[in-house]
Amino acid sequence: MARNATGSSRRPVIAFLAAVEAVALLLAAGVAAVATTRDDGAPAGSVATTPAPAPTPSVLPTDAIGTAPVIQPGRPGEPAQVLRPDQLTPPPGAPHNAADIRFVTMMVPHHEQALQMAALVPQRAGSTGVIAIADRIRAAQQPEVEVLKGWLRDRRLNSLLGGTGHEHPDMHGMQSPEAIAALTATTGTAFDRMFVEMMTAHHQGAIAMAQEVLASGVDQRIRELARNIAFEQAVEVNRMREVIDPPSK
Template sequence: MDSRRWLTIGGAVVALVAAGGAIAWSRSGGERSASTERPQASTSGPPVTVIQPGRPGESAKVTDSGQVAPLDASTYNAVDTAFVQMMIAHHQQAIQMADLAPQRAGNTQLRNLAERMSIAQKIEIDVLEAWLQERRLPANDPSHNHATMPGMQTPEAIAALTAARGADFDKRFVTMMTAHHEGARVMAGDVLKGGTDQRVNEIANEMAVEQTSEIRRMRDLKVT
């Protein structure tokens, strides 16, 4: 994946007050549900002078913001917001695992792949955090249970991976990261079905494609 494409988030953004909601995953039943409340635009503040472009062949006109129809603020919903917030935590665990590889992995190709994963997911976190900041949304929601997200590894599994070396580390890493990536693909699929924000849709789609590719590369290493 060309990491530079993650660095561009185009377009002006209208400040919004988001409705509450989260995607919730149940570890026991595997069920997923999502709130689909839509946010409302903020209309506070006095009118300001604006220049409104005319149609082709017409001149622009000066008016005040009170006379300009507001932009459609319903570009994202609670499913989008929950996905972005929870994917940040999901990526953080993947980075934690990937950053163990340089000092522990026995397979050189695995070390290189883990390094690329860490770099790419750090960039993706920056993009996700920027999406939230532009909409004045919090970086996390206390109602989210990160441990139940698809693919998340237990503290015990992370501890065992940290203690492993050489071929043992390689096998554990591929098994755990493959499950982690497959969980991210599930989450991406959920937001593609229930979200409404075009940028989040693009991020989720590219993420699913990239993580599918990385799963294939890990399997090709044949370390398990």
């Protein structure tokens, strides 16, 4: 009877974790789907007018939907703990594959370009909303760059980094040097609109890259980071659209 009661109490938890992952991936896919359509005829790269809900800080699961909680034995004299898979710390040298390496080595320069664009904002933006967005980008993506670089160092793969990312024509959302130069030369309202259009495309590229590693990668830490990137940047795309095209009252 005790075993059946424990199994019954875990089922809602498992269902909740599955729902969280499904919502995150559906939100990311929705942003990519609306990238080619706008009611007002604006360029592709814009997104739906309905703002997504503000992200709720949470730790998303790292295994397939429906994975059961893991029982971790306690130390002598201590009870065992029931943990979600994403709460476990992977051992050094945890398994990874080519998809994980590709994601990390491309996401580092991808994030670094977003930080470069965000650094232009304080002296050029005409909107406090754009300034706030740039602050959030710096706060989120700089720590992620350090995590990604640390992952490479731990596996002695940091030699794979180098260059700016422009040499990867298949790196989604990466902006050309000419586009960065044009943004740098702009100020005020024109800067705000150009920044939002470029950063929207950049975020959509990051979402696509995250979806690729979620489909093919095996490293649990990288999969968790990719889920967070896909969810957070999908929400941020909608925030940027609201700054430029506020919803009518």
